[in-house]
Amino acid sequence: MSLIEVLVSLVIFSIGVLGMVGLQARATQLSIDAEDRTRATLLANELVSQMWAAGTTEVNQDVVAAWQRRLADTAAGGLPNAQGVVSGPDGEGMVAIRITWRSPAKLPSDPVSSYVTKVVQP
Numbered sequence: 447m448s449l450i451e452v453l454v455s456l457v458i459f460s461i462g463v464l465g466m467v468g469l470q471a472r473a474t475q476l477s478i479d480a481e482d483r484t485r486a487t488l489l490a491n492e493l494v495s496q497m498w499a500a501g502t503t504e505v506n507q508d509v510v511a512a513w514q515r516r517l518a519d520t521a522a523g524g525l526p527n528a529q530g531v532v533s534g535p536d537g538e539g540m541v542a543i544r545i546t547w548r549s550p551a552k553l554p555s556d557p558v559s560s561y562v563t564k565v566v567q568p
Contacts (some may be wrong), residue, residue: 475551479559482525486545486561489517489524493532493543494565503541503567505532517545526550540566 493513497503510532516522517530525547533542546560 478549478551482547482549482559483561485523485525486528486547486559487563489513489530490543490545490561490563493530494563497541497565497567501567503535503539503565538566540564 493505493510496509496513497505510530514530517524517528520526525545526549528545528547530546531544533544535541542562542564544560544562546558548556548558
C-alpha cells in the first residue's frame with residue numbers, strides 16, 4: 447500500500463513540476479515581448495528627438511533611411527524582422543511613426559507586433 451502512495455505522490459509532484467516549467471516558459475516569452483516593445487519605443491523616440499532638434503516634423507530621407515537600417519539591425523539594438531514607416535505631416539502637422547516586427551519565436555500565423563506614436567511640433 448505504501449508503494450502505491452509513493453507512486454501517486456510522484457505523479458502529483460511531476461504534474462506540479464511540469465506546471466512550473468510551463469509557467470517559467472510563458473514568463474520568459476512575455477519578458478522578451480516586453481523588451482521588444484521597450485526597444486520599439488526607444489527607437490521611435492530616437493527619431494522624434496531628431497525632429498524636435500530640427501524644429502520640424504519634416505525629416506530628411508537620409509535620416510529616415512539610416513533609422514530604418516538601425517531598426518532592422520538586431521546586432522545594433524534593433525528589432526527582429528522590423529520595418530519602420532514615417533508618414534508625412536497631415537493637415538494639423540501630425541506625423542505618425544509606425545514600427546512593426548515579428549519575433550522569431552512567434553508562429554507565422556501570429557499577428558505582427560506593432561508600435562505607433564504620433565508627433566506634433568508646437
